Amino acid sequence: xxxxxxxxxxxxxxxxxxxxxxxxxxxxxxxxxxxxxxxxLMANYYAQRAGAGFMxxxxxxxxxxxxxxxxxxxxHSEEQVQGWKQVTKAVHEQDSIIxxxxxxxxxxxxxxxxxxQAAPVSPSAIKADAVKVFIETAPEQGELADPSEPxxxxxxxxxxxxKMYKQAAINAKxxxxxxxxxxxxNGYLVNQFISEHTNDRTDKYGGSLENRLRFLKExxxxxx
Ligand SMILES: Cc1cc2nc3c(=O)[nH]c(=O)nc-3n(C[C@H](O)[C@H](O)[C@H](O)COP(=O)(O)O)c2cc1C
Numbered sequence: 001x002x003x004x005x006x007x008x009x010x011x012x013x014x015x016x017x018x019x020x021x022x023x024x025x026x027x028x029x030x031x032x033x034x035x036x037x038x039x040x041l042m043a044n045y046y047a048q049r050a051g052a053g054f055m056x057x058x059x060x061x062x063x064x065x066x067x068x069x070x071x072x073x074x075x076h077s078e079e080q081v082q083g084w085k086q087v088t089k090a091v092h093e094q095d096s097i098i099x100x101x102x103x104x105x106x107x108x109x110x111x112x113x114x115x116x117q118a119a120p121v122s123p124s125a126i127k128a129d130a131v132k133v134f135i136e137t138a139p140e141q142g143e144l145a146d147p148s149e150p151x152x153x154x155x156x157x158x159x160x161x162x163k164m165y166k167q168a169a170i171n172a173k174x175x176x177x178x179x180x181x182x183x184x185x186n187g188y189l190v191n192q193f194i195s196e197h198t199n200d201r202t203d204k205y206g207g208s209l210e211n212r213l214r215f216l217k218e219x220x221x222x223x224x
Contacts, residue, residue, distance in 0.1 A: 010053070015097045015178060017053035025056045025101040025181070029134065029142075031073040031083075036061070038073045038083030043090045050094035056181050057087070059103035059188075062168035063161075064115045066189070068105030069134040070142045075100060075168050081175045088176030099179040100172040102165060106189030107150035107198070110135050114148075121157070122150035123192050123199040123206065123215075131187060155203045158215060161189075166222040182219065190216050 007019045032039040049055065061067045061074045074080045084100070091098045107122035110133045114120055132144040153161070165182075172180050184190040192198040193215040199206050205214050 012054060012097065013179070017097060018095050019051075019053040021052040021054075023049050023052045023055040025058055025183070027058045027069060027072060029069055029071040031071050033071065033139075035077060035079055036067070036072060036074045037077075037079050038087055040086060042073070042083075043086040046087050046098070047090035047094065050091045050096040052096060055091060055096055055098040057098065057100050057177075059101050059183050060168075062102050062104050063164045065109075065118075065121055066104035066106075067113050068109040068120075068147070068188075070113065070136040072103075075102070075171045075175065076164070081171050084172075084175035084177070088178075092176070097178045099181045100175070100177040101181045101183050102168050102172070103183045104161070104165075104189035105133075106192045108147050108188055109133055109150075110145055111148045112136070119151040120148055121153050122189070123153065123158075123201055125150055125152045126198055126200070128187065128198075152201070155205070158205050162215070162218045162222060165219045169222075182216075184216060190219070 006021060010017050010020050028045065030041050031037055046055065059072060061072060063076050088098055107120050107128050108131055109120035111117045111119060112135045127149050128147040131147060133147050134142050135145045136142045169180050193205060194212050199212055204211055206212060
């Protein structure tokens with residue numbers, strides 16, 4: 001018999017993982033409508049994969065403007081928190097650990113996904129190209145589309161977003177998650193602040209590398 005460390009326990013912060021298999025974040029677009037609420041189908045999906053020692057949820061929007069694909073779940077409403085409890089319970093029953101991936105797509109969105117059909121928000125009014133979003137065209141039907149022209153966030157709106165990340169983390173805790181993962185990659189909001197190609201701001205959140213990293217720094221340094 002071949003011995004594999006894959007099936008050995010390991011430590012992750014305060015947690016002991018039952019093995020070293022990880023489920024990465026995978027967008028499924030299966031939340032209940034209206035409200036982008038996690039549901040039984042999603043609980044089954046995660047339960048089926050809870051043989052993994054560590055799981056990260058699909059990208060989960062921290063606020064309504066953070067959505068860039070139809071039917072992705074959120075973690076900003078009470079209904080969503082209650083919905084996620086089914087998922088965390090099902091995963092914990094199999095002794096796996098699950099983190100919620102906190103997501104804000106920023107400019108990678110479409111007016112049809114935004115509250116009041118408004119322009120998506122971004123560090124700067126620079127449109128995304130070479131990327132598609134997924135929009136609803138009819139109930140349970142959708143198609144890929146080009147992202148809409150974004151508008152630049154004001155400084156006070158950026159400060160408010162930092163607080164929204166904090167609230168989303170608090171909500172994740174209330175929903176039974178063991179932790180959160182910040183989605184800072186793939187051209188979404190945090191990444192849009194960091195990159196000089198998508199951030200031409202002249203306030204404290206733009207310009208130098210230190211300024212472009214400030215949004216991420218403030219999110220991580222909020223007192224949770
Ligand atoms: C259908 C699909 C959905 C995905 N959704 C997310 C997501 O919500 N968040 C994220 O960070 N990565 C997402 N990813 C990236 C996967 O996590 C990534 O493909 C996986 O970690 C394996 O890494 P690799 O593609 O570099 O091999 C997605 C990938 C696919 C194929």
